[in-house]
Amino acid sequence: MPLTLDARDQALLDGTAGPAAALAMRVVVRTAESMEAEHLLDITGAHIDSCLYHGQAGLDFAQRLAGDGAQVSVPTTLNVSSLDLLHPELYRGDDHTRDQARALMNAYEAMGCEPTWTCAPYQMDARPRLGEHVAWAESNAIVFANAVLGARTHRYGDFLDIAAAITGRAPAAGLHLDSARHATIAFDVSAVPAKLLDLDVAYPVIGHHIGKLVGSAVPVIVGAPAGLSEDRLKGVGSAGASSGSLAMFHVVGSTPEAPDLETACGGRVPTDRHMITAADLRTARDQLTNSTKANLGAISLGTPHYSVPEFARLIELLGDRRIHPDVHAYVNTGRSVAHELDLRGWSTRLADAGVQLVTDTCTYITPVMADIHGTAMTDSAKWAYYAPGNLGLDVAFGSVEDCVESAIRGEVVRNEGVWADA
Amino acid sequence: MLKATRTLIAGEAHGEILELDEPLSFWGGFESETGTIIDQAHPQVGQSLVGKIVMMTVGRGSSSASSVLAEAIRDGNAPAALILQESDEVIVLGAIVADEMYRTVMPILLVDDATYRDIASLTAAQVSADGQIDQR
Numbered sequence: 001m002p003l004t005l006d007a008r009d010q011a012l013l014d015g016t017a018g019p020a021a022a023l024a025m026r027v028v029v030r031t032a033e034s035m036e037a038e039h040l041l042d043i044t045g046a047h048i049d050s051c052l053y054h055g056q057a058g059l060d061f062a063q064r065l066a067g068d069g070a071q072v073s074v075p076t077t078l079n080v081s082s083l084d085l086l087h088p089e090l091y092r093g094d095d096h097t098r099d100q101a102r103a104l105m106n107a108y109e110a111m112g113c114e115p116t117w118t119c120a121p122y123q124m125d126a127r128p129r130l131g132e133h134v135a136w137a138e139s140n141a142i143v144f145a146n147a148v149l150g151a152r153t154h155r156y157g158d159f160l161d162i163a164a165a166i167t168g169r170a171p172a173a174g175l176h177l178d179s180a181r182h183a184t185i186a187f188d189v190s191a192v193p194a195k196l197l198d199l200d201v202a203y204p205v206i207g208h209h210i211g212k213l214v215g216s217a218v219p220v221i222v223g224a225p226a227g228l229s230e231d232r233l234k235g236v237g238s239a240g241a242s243s244g245s246l247a248m249f250h251v252v253g254s255t256p257e258a259p260d261l262e263t264a265c266g267g268r269v270p271t272d273r274h275m276i277t278a279a280d281l282r283t284a285r286d287q288l289t290n291s292t293k294a295n296l297g298a299i300s301l302g303t304p305h306y307s308v309p310e311f312a313r314l315i316e317l318l319g320d321r322r323i324h325p326d327v328h329a330y331v332n333t334g335r336s337v338a339h340e341l342d343l344r345g346w347s348t349r350l351a352d353a354g355v356q357l358v359t360d361t362c363t364y365i366t367p368v369m370a371d372i373h374g375t376a377m378t379d380s381a382k383w384a385y386y387a388p389g390n391l392g393l394d395v396a397f398g399s400v401e402d403c404v405e406s407a408i409r410g411e412v413v414r415n416e417g418v419w420a421d422a
Numbered sequence: 423m424l425k426a427t428r429t430l431i432a433g434e435a436h437g438e439i440l441e442l443d444e445p446l447s448f449w450g451g452f453e454s455e456t457g458t459i460i461d462q463a464h465p466q467v468g469q470s471l472v473g474k475i476v477m478m479t480v481g482r483g484s485s486s487a488s489s490v491l492a493e494a495i496r497d498g499n500a501p502a503a504l505i506l507q508e509s510d511e512v513i514v515l516g517a518i519v520a521d522e523m524y525r526t527v528m529p530i531l532l533v534d535d536a537t538y539r540d541i542a543s544l545t546a547a548q549v550s551a552d553g554q555i556d557q558r
Contacts, residue, residue, distance in 0.1 A: 027518055034430045034514045049485040055454055055493030061519055137485040157488030157512030159519045174511070215480050216508055245445075245482050245510075290462070386450045388462045 001038045003029065009040055012167055020070035020166065027163035032171035035154070041133055041172040046076040046165035047121050047145075049137035050158040051108045052365060053082040053101035061159060062107035065166065072165040076113040077121040079138045080305075081105045082366045085117070086335070086359045090368040101366075111162070117360035118334030120234070120305040122149060125336075130256050133176055135164030139247075140304045140382065143237035146248040148230055150256035152176045155216075155247035175248050181257065182266030183220035183250050185213075186273040190223030193278055196418050197225055200313075201399035202281065203232040204381035207239030207246070209276065209284035216245045220264040226253035231307055238304050239381035282419055288384040291394030294411050296324070297374035298393075299403045300363045302332035303383040308340050310400075314355075315346055317404040323354035324410035328370050331355055332362045364390050375412050377403050424540055426531035426553035430509060431517045433527035435475065436548040436558055437502035439541065442466060442478040448494075448513070449486035457499030475547055476501040477538065481510030491516030495528050503529040503549045507538055531555070 005013065012025040032040060050058055082101035084090055091098060109115055116124065121136075122144045128134045128151035136145050136153040137160070145151045154174035156164070164170045174180055187210055189197065196202050210219055221236075228251055240246030250258035258264035301314065314331065323329045331350070333341075338359050341347045350357065363369050364387045369376075376393040378384050384397040398406070402414045443465045446452060451461035457472035481487070491513060494500040500520075504513065509532055517528045529549050533541065537555075541547060546558045 023522060026522060027515070030518045031511055031515060034509060034518075035511060050489060052486060052489070054449070054486060054489035055497070057492040057496040057520065057523065058489040060496075060523055061492070064523070139484050142485070155485075155511060157485045157515040159488050159492070159515045160511065161485075216510075242447075242484075245480060287463075385463075389450055389460050 003032050003037055004039050005029070009169060018069060020065045020068035023065065024070065024163040024166040027159055028167050028169055028171070031160050032173065035171045035173035037171035037173035039172050040169040041176060042168060043074055043133045043135050043164055043170050045074050045128055045134045046072065046161055047079060047134070047136040047138060047141050048076060048108060048113055048161045048165065049079045050162055051078045051081050051105055053097065053104050058158065059100055059104050062104055065162065066107040066110045070111050070166050072112045073168040074165055075126070076165040077116040078108055078113045079141070080119045080361045080365065081117055082361060084358055084360045084368060087357070090358065092367040113165070116334065118305050119362065120307070120334055123305065123307050123334060123337060133170065135161055135170045137161035139241035140234070140238035142247050143241045143249065144234055146175055147237055147250065147255050148233045155245065179266070181218060181248055183218045183264045184270050184272065185217050185219045186270050187219055187221050187276050188223045188273060189221060189276045191275055191277055192281060196278060196281070199399060199418060200232060200235065201379065203235035204239040205281050205285045206276065207236035208243045208288060208381045209280055211240030211242065211244030211246050213274070214244055214246060218248045220250040220252060220258060220261065222252045222261055224251055224254065228254040229309070231310055234304060242382040242385040285397060285419070288381055288397035289395065290388050291375040291396045293375045293394055295374035296327050296377060296406050296410055296412050297372035298328040298330065298369060298376040299407045300330045300376060300378050300383055301380070301400065301403060303362055303364060303378070303380040306331055306333045306337065308337055311337070311341060311346060313400060314404065315349060317401060318353050321353065321408050323407045326410050327407045328372065329355045329407050330358050330363050330369060332358045335359055377406050377412060379403050424537050424555040426533050426555070428532040429553040430514050430530040430532060431521070431528060432551045433529035434549060434551055435503035435529050436546070437473050437475045438546045439544050440469070440471065440474040440476050441542040442476065445478050445480050445482035447482045447484055447487055448490045448516070449484040452490060454490050454494040454497060454499055457494060471501045472499050473502050475503045475505060475549065477505040477542055479507045481506070481513045485512055487512045488515040488519070492520045495520035495526050496524050500528050503531065505531050505533055505538065505541060507533065507535060
């Protein structure tokens with residue numbers, strides 16, 4: 001069945017609402033055709049990744065839309081940009097790129113998007129509910145929306161996000177449909193020691209491992225403790241969306257569309273079932289470290305943006321200790337969480353301990369980190385995956401506990417105890 | 423005759439065949455200014471994709487790949503065409519917007535596994551707007 005447009009869609013396409021809406025609708029329609037959608041559907045919100053500067057093409061597109069008067073038709077949040085507007089002194093890039101990046105941010109604000117500048121829009125008060133259709137871009141946000149919130153977005157790239165926000169429409173295809181959301185491959189973690197599954201660090205490692213195996217399939221994880229925290233699920237999703245194309249997953253007993261294995265699989269339990277061992281996870285963990293240098297130059301936490309509970313853990317681990325003077329410590333977060341830190345008095349405590357907050361952007365996508373001598377350590381599988389290529393850094397992956405202890409001592413220390421049996 | 427099962431972006435192209443050993447994320451794994459693979463973990467890191475018919479089974483990684491690919495197409499540092507086994511909207515969007523903004527078309531074809539292997543065995547090929555792939 002070819003794509004059928006309703007009268008409103010056709011009117012937008014025909015230019016009755018102006019050239020910007022027509023261009024946006026052409027992008028939606030061409031995407032829908034590539035997905036073999038039979039019609040479009042209404043969305044209740046959008047999250048825009050296109051506001052991060054990658055060159056002239058993205059700016060040309062945004063300025064064409066904004067210049068022709070486009071406005072979003074649904075509530076729309078903005079992903080991280082290339083600039084930290086709250087800490088502009090951190091920026092170490094060239095002036096031209098900064099100006100282009102700012103122009104891009106201005107274009108999206110001019111179209112009526114909220115200047116949220118976070119990759120974790122799901123940490124804000126207003127977030128989509130179970131069954132709501134949205135158009136989200138940014139790989140970690142997509143997988144969180146689908147898996148953890150039970151909202152429905154396909155794995156969209158840049159450009160469709162704003163095109164959908166302007167038109168209020170998205171293709172009725174892919175992960176918007178029940179059939180595509182059912183798991184077709186199962187991963188059983190019940191053989192992994194409970195003491196490892198009790199640690200936050202296990203979850204990005206599980207995500208990294210699964211992401212490399214699933215391609216674009218939807219996996220279900222069984223054998224994990226029930227009621228996993230949103231931060232642990234964030235860890236699985238963001239890692240799997242970096243090592244692979246993970247856009248939806250289920251964890252039986254933790255995610256809203258997986259009360260049991262049968263439901264997660266749409267009644268057809270997959271024969272494709274993989275046992276994950278502690279040895280698999282150790283191998284996956286080791287893949288996230290490319291540094292052999294013992295001296296530590298930096299730690300970077302908060303990719304995706306750190307949540308309030310993650311900051312609570314960081315504050316607890318720091319106690320009244322300070323970061324080693326040779327170590328740069330960065331934590332990326334969104335403005336709404338940064339505001340909460342202020343209210344709790346944590347911003348001052350973090351600053352006193354020598355921790356630099358980075359908002360609106362992230363340390364691995366724009367030059368904000370100082371010159372780093374030695375290993376850069378992180379608790380994020382996503383950061384560990386991208387930082388060597390993006391920043392040319394030697395990276396070590398570890399738990400947040402390892403990162404904090406290392407940052408205080410000025411050298412890489414890792415508690416191998418829990419991994420020793422693996 | 424080698425034929426795509428679906429044409430995601432229709433157009434004509436020719437070039438050397440380059441089969442990627444692993445999927446590549448155009449964002450973080452590829453540099454639009456040079457058209458080369460920069461993912462340190464990718465087996466073909468350093469390889470140029472410029473003007474080649476690039477084959478990979480599936481896409482991978484960041485949503486920003488659309489922007490990076492559109493910029494590479496605008497700047498003349500993109501593959502001549504892409505051949506995939508599974509549709510990937512992130513990649514397709516980069517090509518759609520480059521076409522809309524600059525009228526520069528980078529064809530994207532979907533093929534089945536057997537056709538994929540046949541194409542991979544060629545040194546160079548030509549892609550037609552109807553999705554046909556011929557040795558060149």
